[in-house]
Amino acid sequence: MRFALLALTALLLAACTGGQVIDDSFSSRSQSSRVQYIVVHYTSTDLAHSLALLTQGEVSSHYLIGDSPATVYRLVDESRRAWHAGDSAWQGRTWLNASTIGIELVNQGYEQGPHAAAWQPYSEAQIEALITLLKDLVKRHELPIDSIIGHSDIAPQRKVDPGPLFPWQRLAEAGLIRWPDSAAVAREQARFAVALPDVRWFQQQLQQLGYSTPQSGELDKATRNVLAALQMKYRPARYDGEPDAQSAAILQVLNQKP
Structure with missing residues (x-):
């Protein structure tokens, strides 16, 4: 009876794999979800x-x-x-x-x-x-x-x-994403209000966060679009793609390692 069951299992496995018997009795520990x-x-x-x-x-x-x-x-x-x-x-x-x-x-x-x-x-x-x-x-x-x-x-x-x-x-x-601490943003915003970083700094910070961003040092349309995406997410009251102290502060806080 046991032999018959094993044979039936092998036949079913073969039918599912184009005739080749696949042994699934081992599983690698080195794997993860394809979803990133x-x-x-x-x-x-x-x-x-x-x-x-x-x-x-x-x-x-x-x-x-x-x-x-x-x-x-x-x-x-x-x-x-x-x-x-x-x-x-x-x-x-x-x-x-x-x-x-x-x-x-x-x-x-x-x-x-x-x-x-x-x-x-x-x-x-x-x-x-x-x-x-x-x-x-x-x-x-x-x-x-x-x-x-x-x-x-x-x-x-x-x-x-x-x-x-x-x-x-x-x-x-809900614990699903990080959010920039408002007090930390306020502190950094006051600092950046005195001296705003140049465009290349914004481009580097956006790229560090994850955005595909030009690294030209020029405030071109592509860079504005990326900055607008950040602003729309973290500061939706204004998302014109214009570099400013608050956007700089948000980037600085988000890119600081915990």
């Missing part, structure tokens, strides 16, 4: 259109979180690659589809008005559902703090999602 980061997006459209785009179109994400109700849809298995990041870079790694989990939140993004953009807020239920999902993903994939980033972080030259109304500080309060 989790990327947060907004969909720029409503739920029905979001589901159509992410299941029938050329883009996809692992998860989609609706707005009313805040249903969490799993669209791609975490073991497989979803097409959500595109041309992207973070902390020296590029083309991040292969090493990330993508989460889309149903949100219209913004409408451009005559004087300013009007952004759609996220619902409280959406953010609660997101934080619950993130905590589970971080635990299962054994991700370190600061592994959760926005689409605008990894592609600042072409993307602004999840936008200035996304509550990054709520994620920090």
Whole structure:
């Protein structure tokens, strides 16, 4: 009986591997999850259109979180690659589809008005559902703090999602990302108000934090876009990409080793 069971097991293994028997009785201790980061997006459209785009179109994400109700849809298995990041870079790694989990939140993004953009807020239920999902993903994939980033972080030259109304500080309060200490920022801001660093310093600090940033010493459009992405995340009241004392202070505090 035991021999028959072993033979049946071998046959099933062979059927699953194209005829070759694979022995799974050993497992290496030197391994980790393929997932290095989790990327947060907004969909720029409503739920029905979001589901159509992410299941029938050329883009996809692992998860989609609706707005009313805040249903969490799993669209791609975490073991497989979803097409959500595109041309992207973070902390020296590029083309991040292969090493990330993508989460889309149903949100219209913004409408451009005559004087300013009007952004759609996220619902409280959406953010609660997101934080619950993130905590589970971080635990299962054994991700370190600061592994959760926005689409605008990894592609600042072409993307602004999840936008200035996304509550990054709520994620920090949940222990998912670091947040610059306000007292430390105030101290550094007072110092930088006396003497603002040059553009090359900003470029170096942005690159150290993880952003793909020109290192030219010139305040070009690409550098402004990267600085605006940082500002939108940590100082959403003003994200014009202009170097200033508060942005310098935020960078300085975030880049200080604990």
